[in-house]
Amino acid sequence: MSPSARAARWSLGVLAFVNLFNYLDRFVVSSLVESLKKSELALTDGQLGSLASAFVLVYMLTSPLFGAAGDRGRRPVLLAAGVAFWSVATAAGALARSFGALFSARAAVGVGEAAYGTIAPAMLLDLFPPERRGRVFAIFFSAAPVGAAAGYIVGGLADARFGWRAAFGIAGLPGLLLATLCLALPDPERGGMEGASSRPSPSGRRAAQHGPLPRGAGQEGKYRRLLANRPYLLTVAGYAAYTFALGALAFWMPAFLERVRGVPRSDATVQFGVIAVATGLLGTFAGGWIADRWRSRRRQADLWLSGWATLAAAPATLVAVTAERPAVYLPAIVVGQLLLFASTGPVNAAALKVVAPAERSTASGLLILAIHLFGDVPSPPLVGAISDASSLGTAFLILPAAIAVGGAIWLYAAWRAERAPLTPTLSRPERG
Numbered sequence: 001m002s003p004s005a006r007a008a009r010w011s012l013g014v015l016a017f018v019n020l021f022n023y024l025d026r027f028v029v030s031s032l033v034e035s036l037k038k039s040e041l042a043l044t045d046g047q048l049g050s051l052a053s054a055f056v057l058v059y060m061l062t063s064p065l066f067g068a069a070g071d072r073g074r075r076p077v078l079l080a081a082g083v084a085f086w087s088v089a090t091a092a093g094a095l096a097r098s099f100g101a102l103f104s105a106r107a108a109v110g111v112g113e114a115a116y117g118t119i120a121p122a123m124l125l126d127l128f129p130p131e132r133r134g135r136v137f138a139i140f141f142s143a144a145p146v147g148a149a150a151g152y153i154v155g156g157l158a159d160a161r162f163g164w165r166a167a168f169g170i171a172g173l174p175g176l177l178l179a180t181l182c183l184a185l186p187d188p189e190r191g192g193m194e195g196a197s198s199r200p201s202p203s204g205r206r207a208a209q210h211g212p213l214p215r216g217a218g219q220e221g222k223y224r225r226l227l228a229n230r231p232y233l234l235t236v237a238g239y240a241a242y243t244f245a246l247g248a249l250a251f252w253m254p255a256f257l258e259r260v261r262g263v264p265r266s267d268a269t270v271q272f273g274v275i276a277v278a279t280g281l282l283g284t285f286a287g288g289w290i291a292d293r294w295r296s297r298r299r300q301a302d303l304w305l306s307g308w309a310t311l312a313a314a315p316a317t318l319v320a321v322t323a324e325r326p327a328v329y330l331p332a333i334v335v336g337q338l339l340l341f342a343s344t345g346p347v348n349a350a351a352l353k354v355v356a357p358a359e360r361s362t363a364s365g366l367l368i369l370a371i372h373l374f375g376d377v378p379s380p381p382l383v384g385a386i387s388d389a390s391s392l393g394t395a396f397l398i399l400p401a402a403i404a405v406g407g408a409i410w411l412y413a414a415w416r417a418e419r420a421p422l423t424p425t426l427s428r429p430e431r432g
Helices: 005-038 045-070 075-095 099-127 130-162 164-172 175-183 202-210 219-227 230-259 265-294 301-322 326-341 344-353 357-373 379-389 398-419
Strands: none
Touching: 005 045, 005 075, 005 099, 005 130, 005 164, 005 175, 005 230, 005 265, 045 075, 045 099, 045 230, 045 357, 045 379, 075 099, 075 164, 075 175, 099 130, 099 344, 099 357, 130 164, 130 230, 130 265, 130 344, 219 357, 230 265, 230 301, 230 344, 230 357, 230 379, 230 398, 265 301, 265 326, 265 344, 301 326, 301 344, 301 398, 344 357, 379 398
């Protein structure tokens, strides 16, 4: 039975709130970069960059495993286990006495977050009908910039008052309470919302197009179908380029503001955190709302919006990382962030709407693997390595180009999909 509207709204609220802590724990280390560099650990920029990659590497490698589990198992239980695991791993960073110990703690965070990142979006598609998913994903993913900003702010303030070790504990331990909320969530019927709209949308037709999965189709068959799904692959390819730039910017920007622009450390973390909150909320909600409005007129509204907004973000980001006066680079950061966050909800909806409901957790897991393998696994240490060889300002110059590539791929994917003929609506997919 499909969940009630009230249960769906409650689930969305819980999942979005937990997602905020997901990103808080992920980005708290970014606020501690300069303190870790000058601590008894004496880390290099290359080592600091690899802390981001440690998390992402494990996150992307375990995501397909949790994606497969999410298509078969009890999703609230898996979510609760993941939240508890990443919370303990975040707090464990406070106990690190060497680079290897801190690297291991950050890597372990990726295991817990992989369970959440693959399963929660697929659950949302089973809780809400197609015509509401742009706004639903905007609410869910608005927690990303707010959580990341909270990581900068909480980490920066805790570091200034209590030291970097306390910052890890303060960020991680509250997540244990959130795990209990996940256990109380309903587990909606997979594919139960396909065709729930009284006015079927192109995305609904495409999901239905896949129909029931072949009997006996195992996980290998799911991966074969996803790798043969051109719209899905193009969306993921653009997402990887986007993530390459966004991952490096998110990790290194507080250090960039302090080291290159001369902003005091506590001001750098809080200043960038405030910008991320404001632009993240406004950009994410605006992107989801505009995509839903366009969807009645443009078949590929999600991809068109993501492509144009991201392409426009490239020159704004270039100005932000090259201008020296605050009156120029601060507005450029704001504009660039607004445009980048606009695609957060729509592009995730675009990637999952073109696969069968019973395969969406698997598709989410494969997406996470790909965008991080080619995105923010290599980018933070690459920026760190270029910084060690020259300067952090020079290293940042590669990021606007990656943003432009991501936007261009999404525009091509939208153009290609618009030219494809609509497929007649088939029978509703099997339930269960």
